[in-house]
Amino acid sequence: MKSAQLAYSILCDDVRLEVGNKLSLMGIFENVFLPQFPAVLLRFAAVNHWVGAGDYETQVRIISPEGKDIAQSSQSNFRIEPEGYADNVTFFANVSLERAGRYSIQTFIDGRMVAQRPLFVALLQQPPSTLN
Secondary structure (H helix, E strand, O other): OOEEEEEEEEEEEEEEEEOOOEEEEEEEEOEEEEOOOOEEEEEEEEEEEEEEEEEEEEEEEEEOOOOOEEEEOOOEEEEEEEEEEEEEEEEEEEEEEOOOEEEEEEEEEOOEEEEEEEEEEEEOOOOOOOOO
């Protein structure tokens, strides 16, 4: 019987595959602060770590505060060997963010949503200017 559980999901700026099949995650975040809106996130990744066994199809979607689908990955297939694990890395590029608010990152496996995590997007507050 096949089964898969999402052990964790991490957002970061970039991912590298290192010697020994290790992943290096750079710039882990859960909040984004931008100087103005609308804005564009040039590049970031969603890293999902799965445990279980079997063959699966996964997809990641980004949802606006209004519930609108603003970006989605293509569907990708992966395998988890018995009593094993699999890491699935999804890169996004040029994601448009129209306003500040609570966006959602949704993770799907075999067409059903298994996780939804918030991505808080806020306006970067400029420090008050000081006159000498």
